[in-house]
Amino acid sequence: MSGRLAVIGLGPGDPRYLTAEAAGALVEADALYGYGPYLDRVPIRAHQERHPSDNREEAARAGEALRHAAAGGRVAVVSGGDPGVFAMAAAICEQIETGPDAWRALDVVVIPGITAMLAVAAQIGAPLGHDFCALSLSDNLKPWPLIERRLDAAARAGFVIALYNPVSRARPWQFGNAIERLRRELPPATPVVFGRAVGRPDERVEVTTLGAADATPAGTVAVDMATLVIVGTRETRTIVRPGLPPLVYTPRTTAEASI
Amino acid sequence: MSGRLAVIGLGPGDPRYLTAEAAGALVEADALYGYGPYLDRVPIRAHQERHPSDNREEAARAGEALRHAAAGGRVAVVSGGDPGVFAMAAAICEQIETGPDAWRALDVVVIPGITAMLAVAAQIGAPLGHDFCALSLSDNLKPWPLIERRLDAAARAGFVIALYNPVSRARPWQFGNAIERLRRELPPATPVVFGRAVGRPDERVEVTTLGAADATPAGTVAVDMATLVIVGTRETRTIVRPGLPPLVYTPRTTAEASI
Numbered sequence A, B: 001m002s003g004r005l006a007v008i009g010l011g012p013g014d015p016r017y018l019t020a021e022a023a024g025a026l027v028e029a030d031a032l033y034g035y036g037p038y039l040d041r042v043p044i045r046a047h048q049e050r051h052p053s054d055n056r057e058e059a060a061r062a063g064e065a066l067r068h069a070a071a072g073g074r075v076a077v078v079s080g081g082d083p084g085v086f087a088m089a090a091a092i093c094e095q096i097e098t099g100p101d102a103w104r105a106l107d108v109v110v111i112p113g114i115t116a117m118l119a120v121a122a123q124i125g126a127p128l129g130h131d132f133c134a135l136s137l138s139d140n141l142k143p144w145p146l147i148e149r150r151l152d153a154a155a156r157a158g159f160v161i162a163l164y165n166p167v168s169r170a171r172p173w174q175f176g177n178a179i180e181r182l183r184r185e186l187p188p189a190t191p192v193v194f195g196r197a198v199g200r201p202d203e204r205v206e207v208t209t210l211g212a213a214d215a216t217p218a219g220t221v222a223v224d225m226a227t228l229v230i231v232g233t234r235e236t237r238t239i240v241r242p243g244l245p246p247l248v249y250t251p252r253t254t255a256e257a258s259i
Helices: A020-028 A058-070 A088-098 A101-105 A116-124 A144-157 A174-185 B020-028 B058-070 B088-098 B101-105 B116-124 B144-157 B174-185
Strands: A004-009 A031-035 A049-053 A074-079 A107-111 A132-136 A160-164 A191-196 A204-209 A227-231 A237-241 A244-249 B004-009 B031-035 B049-053 B074-079 B107-111 B132-136 B160-164 B191-196 B204-209 B227-231 B237-241 B244-249
Touching: A004 A020, A004 A058, A004 A088, A020 A074, A020 A107, A020 B020, A031 A058, A049 A058, A058 A074, A058 A088, A058 A101, A074 A088, A088 A101, A088 A107, A088 B237, A088 B244, A101 B237, A107 B116, A116 A160, A116 A191, A116 A204, A116 A227, A116 A244, A116 B107, A132 A144, A144 A160, A144 A174, A144 B144, A160 A174, A204 A244, A237 B088, A237 B101, A244 B088, B004 B020, B004 B058, B004 B088, B020 B074, B020 B107, B031 B058, B049 B058, B058 B074, B058 B088, B058 B101, B074 B088, B088 B101, B088 B107, B116 B160, B116 B191, B116 B204, B116 B227, B116 B244, B132 B144, B144 B160, B144 B174, B160 B174, B204 B244
Parallel strands: A004 A074, A004 A107, A031 A049, A031 A074, A132 A160, B004 B074, B004 B107, B031 B049, B031 B074, B132 B160
Antiparallel strands: A132 B132, A160 A227, A191 A204, A191 A227, A237 A244, B160 B227, B191 B204, B191 B227, B237 B244
């Protein structure tokens, strides 16, 4: 007997971001796996097992969930945001590729969710309105020089840059280094958006500029693990509105033939 | 009296992708604006005006919706996918910036949705599992040489590439040119995913390789306006599964220090 494994995107931390498909899949599961704080967002249901685990335990969590599904369970693995963006869907695929043959026969579905950059962008206007990229600043899984090369390439080519995992206790200097690097390629007036805990009660979205974005704890904007940063291009604009937060957007049109 | 303007992401063409927030905002509106086929997805409600318009009329549509909201209406502008990704949110911001002062005082909210690349990725595994970019191949709003430079930069830097608007009747050669260009930077075995009409009855998701991706109408995979294409990196993998579609994913980890 073989079960089913659903990798479910919860979106940012508020039920309003949940899709109908994700809500349905959460109800159908008889076991839930996930990083503790994400699992805590799912309402408790009788007869539904819960298996919270720690951050950074993605591979072990994926293996456990796959074993459970292969034994016939209807298993859900929950992710914040979208499971395919720096989250559990790739970890599940890695385990399937290297695991027992039976795992390749499993019914695996991935259910998309609102990823952080879309939620933060929506809160402030349309900063991702033109070509853009998503880059994780974590050098746990890739070498820092590669991240630097990607930052340089993206800024030079005129992509808006969404930075995931900008900083953590174990990675205190990476974000500051990235900002320094981007300052070499982009003007100081380039808009930068900091979105923290979007969809949660302590949500904060702030707009600053590349010149003023200070990465130190004493800086104007505090950045942490729950922050998503969007760095604009030379064409990104800020609309000041009296009595309302500004709107930041990147125009759909560019006449710029050379950068 | 001033109304409200909500720019709402419907996600791909199936109600299962709709978020709770988007569903609520659709009910609250007393007038709907949007590209006809997107409006057709919204259930008819009594006392709710509908203003369908043509593709490529984004600026005029945005202006009309803003005028309506400024006159006190509760107006919703609907977008397929996410309104902030090659869609209506930037068009609304453009109109606000250049329009009458009163538009800056309007209550404008953007409600995110599942954008095509997240839906297509979810259908096939986790091809966006590492750093990635989103690039529109339409040269209606930017010069083609700039698109070529972005393709080169993204491929060289190791970003997975999601291609929006790969082809249209008025733009028959651009996609073939882009594939040719990417073949100079990436090996022929690089996985390429074609997702057509995801979430609609005629949905089709196919996996091929950069070497085999043929852009001509007589080619193996037909690409049209409703297609989203994901081009992997050197590290993207395809898991063959007996009796099931393959899984395509990009590992979270890379040891690649130089590209």
